[in-house]
Amino acid sequence: MTFSRIAGVGSCLPPRVVTNDELARQLDTSDAWIRERTGIAQRHIADESQSASDLALDASRGALDAAGLAAQDVDLIIVATSTPDFIFPSTACLLQAKLGVKNCPAFDVQAVCSGFVYGLSIADQFIRSGQAKRALVVGAEVFSRIMDWNDRGTCVLFGDGAGAVVLVAGDTPGIHASVLRADGSHAGMLSVPGNVSGGKILGSPYLQMHGQQVFKFAVKVLDEVGREVLAAAGASVADVDWLIPHQANVRILEATARRLGIPSEKVVVTVDRHGNTSAASVPLALDVAVRDGRIRPGHRLLLEGVGGGFTWAAVYLTM
Ligand code: ACO
Numbered sequence: 001m002t003f004s005r006i007a008g009v010g011s012c013l014p015p016r017v018v019t020n021d022e023l024a025r026q027l028d029t030s031d032a033w034i035r036e037r038t039g040i041a042q043r044h045i046a047d048e049s050q051s052a053s054d055l056a057l058d059a060s061r062g063a064l065d066a067a068g069l070a071a072q073d074v075d076l077i078i079v080a081t082s083t084p085d086f087i088f089p090s091t092a093c094l095l096q097a098k099l100g101v102k103n104c105p106a107f108d109v110q111a112v113c114s115g116f117v118y119g120l121s122i123a124d125q126f127i128r129s130g131q132a133k134r135a136l137v138v139g140a141e142v143f144s145r146i147m148d149w150n151d152r153g154t155c156v157l158f159g160d161g162a163g164a165v166v167l168v169a170g171d172t173p174g175i176h177a178s179v180l181r182a183d184g185s186h187a188g189m190l191s192v193p194g195n196v197s198g199g200k201i202l203g204s205p206y207l208q209m210h211g212q213q214v215f216k217f218a219v220k221v222l223d224e225v226g227r228e229v230l231a232a233a234g235a236s237v238a239d240v241d242w243l244i245p246h247q248a249n250v251r252i253l254e255a256t257a258r259r260l261g262i263p264s265e266k267v268v269v270t271v272d273r274h275g276n277t278s279a280a281s282v283p284l285a286l287d288v289a290v291r292d293g294r295i296r297p298g299h300r301l302l303l304e305g306v307g308g309g310f311t312w313a314a315v316y317l318t319m
Helices: 020-024 031-038 052-067 091-099 112-128 184-189 211-232 250-260 278-291
Strands: 003-012 017-019 042-044 076-080 106-109 134-142 160-170 175-182 194-197 200-203 242-245 300-307 311-318
Touching: 003 052, 003 112, 003 175, 003 278, 003 311, 017 020, 020 031, 031 250, 042 160, 052 076, 052 091, 052 134, 052 160, 052 278, 076 091, 076 112, 091 106, 091 134, 106 112, 112 134, 112 160, 112 175, 112 278, 112 300, 112 311, 134 278, 160 278, 175 211, 184 211, 211 250, 211 300, 211 311, 242 250, 242 278, 278 300
Parallel strands: 076 106, 076 134, 242 300
Antiparallel strands: 003 160, 017 042, 134 160, 175 311, 194 200, 300 311
16 A cells, blocks of 8 residues: 655745834834734745745755755645735746756645645645655745735734645555545635736735634634544544644644643644744744754654635644
């Protein structure tokens, strides 16, 4: 039987750091409010010249180096993003060209903040079915582009970045199980409800959110989907070495861990330094914890996403 496992992880953060105090100089907010309600102290913001595919490229190179593979070895590219470079071609195709690769399938996944976990599960299916042997799965976002920087209720929450993994075929898992869920009846809870038509923006180009509804929904489904994926893998909460939930807000992470019964020392937290980087948040957090030596080969990880759609998803894997 063929399984998939993570062979390398990489990430990229734009160099410019924006602190809460810097935001408070332009907006009616404060470092104390943002820290207390969200746990966020700073975020990285891309400059105008950097697109999602640029961040994806740096993260991919890091993951390929860590896996000891060349870009040409990859036979599937999936990019999870809600802030693509263009309407089309896909950011995955642009990344493929920047990597100098040709012919392998390349496509984007649009599941907002669950996108990377969706992409990881899709790549796992490709590898298990024999359609791919070495997949590059990337979460890359420039959410700063869809912020209304005058809306203190949303713009303080998000940041830019990318994270990537190389998933390779092997005889042992790797990925034990994945669960993907969606409920489009909650589309209005978190959205960018605009599009381009006849050369004009119709609707709004900015992120809109019902914060308290999102909070409650996220905690509920992150608990449910975590339990579902562990049951599907025949594992229990006690087996989990590290929980990496989507990094939306420290209070969501704490509430999720509490409901799942996972101690806070086993939760990887990066939202304090990165803000919410949507589809990039899980692979960014994974890369931070791999590179600082917390996550080691053999450790069992529960990765969880939740985001607009609404979508939510979990993967349980052994590194
Ligand atoms: N600075 C100062 N005051 C603020 C700010 C700010 N940045 N933002 C909102 N406020 C004010 C509001 O205007 C309101 O003022 P009022 O009482 O005078 O009307 C007050 O603070 C309380 O606002 P609430 O929205 O009720 O604040 P709440 O405690 O719910 O916190 C927050 C807001 C942090 C957004 C919270 O609802 C939350 O964390 N929700 C989850 C949303 C989230 O994480 N989204 C990420 C995207 S979703 C995802 O990734 C799955």
